[in-house]
Amino acid sequence: MKVLLTGAWGQLGQAFQELFEKEGIHYCARGHQELDITNLQLLREAIRGKGFTHIINCAAFNDVDGAEKEWQKAYLVNGIGVRNLAIVAQEENIELMHFSTDYVFDGQKGTPYTIFDTPCPLNRYGESKLLGERLILLANKWYLIRTSWVFGKGRNNFLRKVLSWSAQKDRLRIACDEVSSPTYANDLAWASYLLLREGAWGIYHITNTPASRYQWAEYFLRKIGWKGAIEPAQQEEFSLPARRPKFSVLDNFGLKETINFQMPSWEEATERFIREEILK
Numbered sequence: 001m002k003v004l005l006t007g008a009w010g011q012l013g014q015a016f017q018e019l020f021e022k023e024g025i026h027y028c029a030r031g032h033q034e035l036d037i038t039n040l041q042l043l044r045e046a047i048r049g050k051g052f053t054h055i056i057n058c059a060a061f062n063d064v065d066g067a068e069k070e071w072q073k074a075y076l077v078n079g080i081g082v083r084n085l086a087i088v089a090q091e092e093n094i095e096l097m098h099f100s101t102d103y104v105f106d107g108q109k110g111t112p113y114t115i116f117d118t119p120c121p122l123n124r125y126g127e128s129k130l131l132g133e134r135l136i137l138l139a140n141k142w143y144l145i146r147t148s149w150v151f152g153k154g155r156n157n158f159l160r161k162v163l164s165w166s167a168q169k170d171r172l173r174i175a176c177d178e179v180s181s182p183t184y185a186n187d188l189a190w191a192s193y194l195l196l197r198e199g200a201w202g203i204y205h206i207t208n209t210p211a212s213r214y215q216w217a218e219y220f221l222r223k224i225g226w227k228g229a230i231e232p233a234q235q236e237e238f239s240l241p242a243r244r245p246k247f248s249v250l251d252n253f254g255l256k257e258t259i260n261f262q263m264p265s266w267e268e269a270t271e272r273f274i275r276e277e278i279l280k
């Protein structure tokens with residue numbers, strides 16, 4: 001196995017790097033500066049004849065509010081970029097793994113979304129990720145993994161935001177009507193790697209267990225010993241540019257059935273995150 005990792009310095013990219021170091025997997029990590037997935041010519045030069053067996057694409061435009069205005073940027077990275085990777089993977093007979101989001105769903109279903117359900121995004125970011133879902137099909141052997149509320153190394157995840165709000169205020173208002181599943185990047189990388197090792201291409205949902213933003217933030221802040229007040233709030237209160245689904249829990253059906261691995265609970269994953277990233 002020889003893996004090309006794109007978007008290698010994001011949360012998930014770093015989780016894969018750590019995992020591959022531990023497992024002794026031969027890999028090549030390329031960040032945005034070194035390899036821009038929106039440039040097909042550059043991709044061909046970087047991949048052709050290098051002996052890669054797998055590409056894992058962790059590159060993405062993840063600014064959900066920003067994508068409302070900069071939708072072309074989002075479509076380019078999350079759509080066209082994935083198409084480029086699919087073309088080269090197809091040309092070179094390389095397996096392609098890619099990640100999508102719960103935000104391809106509108107949240108209206110009321111029960112967890114399975115891999116059978118039909119996407120219907122509420123915002124531009126969701127549209128751009130759905131475009132990527134369609135274009136990855138150009139590759140011969142693809143793994144499409146939807147996940148949600150990813151947290152790991154780096155500054156840009158919900159818990160990091162909560163942490164910085166908690167340093168500035170002694171009273172926080174957190175949405176209790178927004179429910180999905182927090183997903184620790186290390187758990188996601190591990191389960192994805194097991195799929196890769198199994199050679200089980202196809203579509204998957206991989207998340208930790210469900211929680212509201214409020215439950216998650218409260219658990220985290222109490223575990224780190226924050227003494228301020230946390231009040232339940234409604235999503236509408238925040239008047240953010242992008243609409244977000246209120247209930248976008250993904251059902252992991254198909255994962256355990258394939259690799260016999262059960263994703264850990266969000267509580268346990270959050271505790272590990274605190275030990276590994278916050279208190280280190």
Ligand SMILES: NC(=O)C1=CN([C@@H]2O[C@H](COP(=O)(O)OP(=O)(O)OC[C@H]3O[C@@H](n4cnc5c(N)ncnc54)[C@H](OP(=O)(O)O)[C@@H]3O)[C@@H](O)[C@H]2O)C=CC1
Binds near residue numbers: 033
């Ligand atoms: N974060 C989340 O909550 C969720 C993420 N996902 C998906 O999971 C995957 C991993 O997400 P995560 O690790 O959190 O993402 P991050 O935002 O942490 O990392 C994305 C990385 O992609 C890089 N990148 C951006 N544009 C390009 C480009 N044109 N070419 C190459 N690299 C580029 C960024 O570099 P730079 O910063 O330098 O631009 C960044 O390092 C993505 O597909 C994402 O959409 C799905 C659900 C939830």
Ligand SMILES: Cc1cn([C@H]2C[C@H](O)[C@@H](COP(=O)(O)OP(=O)(O)O[C@H]3O[C@@H](C)C(=O)[C@@H](O)[C@H]3O)O2)c(=O)[nH]c1=O
Binds near residue numbers: 062101158173240
């Ligand atoms: C400002 C504020 C927001 N919120 C809540 C409401 C709001 O919907 C939510 C937004 O948090 P974030 O900006 O971290 O969420 P967002 O960036 O939309 O998170 C999403 O990112 C993309 C990449 C995904 O794919 C999704 O799975 C999901 O993780 O935070 C509060 O609870 N209190 C506050 O004071």
